[in-house]
Amino acid sequence: MDMVWVPNRDPRARIVLALSFSLVVVSLQVVPLLLLASAMALLVMLGSGLVWRQTLKRMLAMDGFILLMLVMLPFTIPGDTWWQVGSLHASWQGLWRAIEIALKANAVILMLLALVGSMESVTLGQALGKLKVxxxxxxxxxxxxxxxxxxxxxxxxxxxxxxxxxxxxxxxxxxxxxxxxxxxxxxxxxxxxxxxxxxxxxxRGFTGQLPMLVQLRMGLLDWLFMVVMLLLMSSLLYLEIFHVLV
Amino acid sequence: MHIVDGALSTQVLVVGAAVSCLGLALGLRRMPLDKIPVTGMLAATFFVASLIHVPLGPSSLHLIMNGVAGLLLGWAAVPALFIGLLLQAVFFGYGGITVLGINTVNVALPAVAVFYLVRPFIIGARASQGLFWGAVGGGLAVALTTLMVAASLWVSGDEFIPTAKLVLISHIPVVIIEALLSGATVYLVCKVKPELFMGRG
Missing domain, CATH: 1.10.287 (Helix Hairpins)
Structure with missing residues (x-):
């Protein structure tokens, strides 16, 4: 298979998958599963044809107050001591919570950039229209x-x-x-x-309909892609719900 | 101010999504076909605003200008600002997907509030009054946005309360600068194209 395969997949499938992936990821609580989800996003990113260095930089960019929040979490969540200097007390629970949020935010953004960000913006508009937006x-x-x-x-x-x-x-x-x-x-x-x-x-007699230039069609590979991705996401949810990894 | 995926509680996300859908529906209803070009153009302008930086102390901040968006667009500010947030998430990786609703609510609802509270004073006003009320609107919108971002964090869990407090305190200078910038913007619009502040938005 070609190295760059994501842009050939149906844009509607990519939008739906990015959306479902984000819903799955925010509901995960276990760090190993979040790492798996991140790996999944990374794999898709490698097939998206995006410049990976720039994409990773975009993924990591967050507002200052979010970074501050992550740094503060170990100190604001009570729990077992991670380290302590004077009255400053950092907890393990807080550290894990911060890692969890950072992983979730980055996995969702990476998948979004890879699946939808790799699209022409006009295509995005057309696909959203077909999805009844x-x-x-x-x-x-x-x-x-x-x-x-x-x-x-x-x-x-x-x-x-x-x-x-x-x-x-x-x-x-x-x-x-x-x-x-x-x-x-x-x-x-x-x-x-x-x-x-x-x-x-x-x-030019605009009537409220912009003609759509590209005809979208779900081919065999598009369905295959959908099924594989949805299966992977369901297994993440399965592992989360039945605590297989903990 | 973009909150990322994974931090907020499910309740906050669901309420955010529901309220933003309602706001979008209202905004789209007040945006007939011939208003789409001007709304889209303004949405693009407010997107560009987020790329403009002004110095603040040793650091800098980018413009938000949701107050001016509200003054010019009214309810149509909701879809306009939503599109901006969507594009920032999809093409630049700012914010996230599940937080799109709450982020839209936090930025766009203050804009609508400014439309109702402040715009009546600007209609037909002299430029100097425009400067004052523009500043009030710009400051009020960012202050409300800050409060709502802090509240979204606050109700999501006790562990975020210190961050919420920090957000409130650190955004006081942002409110002041946005007020100054919005005042100057409205002053210029009053001078150059006063008909923008005539009648309904």
Whole structure:
């Protein structure tokens, strides 16, 4: 089999599997099973064709307060002493809880990036539409992904103009005001652009249906992929429920 | 502020998912066909906002601007901000899937609150009043978001209470800076395109 096989699988199957995987993973409590789930996500990631270094970096990126929470957990959960300095007391239970949360969060994100993040955003929209997500939401998604890059470039142009006028960000009102104006200008330009787009769409007789360019079809390999993945997930749940590993 | 999968209790996740579905339904109902381009464009703008950093002390923070989103979009802010969170999870690995509901609620509900509480004061206001009420709306939205993130952690388990407290304290400067930025943003919009704050959103 080809090294990169995930992008060839049906996008609907990938979305459904990513969703079910996340539900299975958050309900696991045992660290060895979470390691198995992470290994499963890693395997799929290797077949996704994503640059693994970048993907792992994205997986590990978390908000500061989440990292802080993980670091604090050993101290906030009472239990058997892991180590102690003065009144500072870290528990084993807390450490395991922190490891558990970190593994869950990373396994879910890795599988999501591998299965869904490896998709064209337009394909994602179309597949969501086929999965009975309301069409208005799908169109909103398609519009948003279409214009993120356009608006990012617009932002960079405005930023360039500020730089040319010797703008240096610092901790002062001047900075906050300037960035606030910058964002306001971005909003105004975005709204004016959307007016032009709407007029162009009306000209072309937009009726609320964007034609779907790709026909999706579940082939034999897609069903096979679904079945194998669902079997693996059910075995994780089985092991969890019947405490096979503990 | 993205909470990750695996930390929150099931009850919080279920309530978050249910409330966000309700909010999405209401938001989509108030978004007729010809509002989709402007809502999508604004959703993209708020996505770009999360990439803009401003300095804060020795560190920096990225814009949230859910207050301004609420002022401009009303209930449509729920689908707009939801799409942003979905794309961030799927393509950038921020947040997670099972927490998508509660994360949407925490960011979008304050936006809707600002729409009802603050927007009436901005309609037809002078730019200087826009500056003041924009700041109130921006600060209020982030303050509410912070409170709701802390509450989501708090009710998920006693072990998260210290983190919840820390979230509250550490976000005081964020609230102030978001207030300043939102004030400036609304001031500019009042000057350049005042018709955005006329009539219904």
């Amino acid at each position: 309301p069409m208005a939401l799908v169109h909103l998604l398609l519009f948003t992904v279409r214009y993120i890059d356009v608006l990012k470039e617009e932002y960079q142009r405005l930023r360039q103009a500020m730089k040319a006028r010797a703008f240096e960000p610092a901790n002062n009102w001047h900075t906050y005001r300037s960035v606030g104006y910058l964002f306001g200008m971005l909003l105004v330009r975005a709204i004016e652009r959307s007016e032009r787009v709407l007029e162009a769409m009306k000209c």
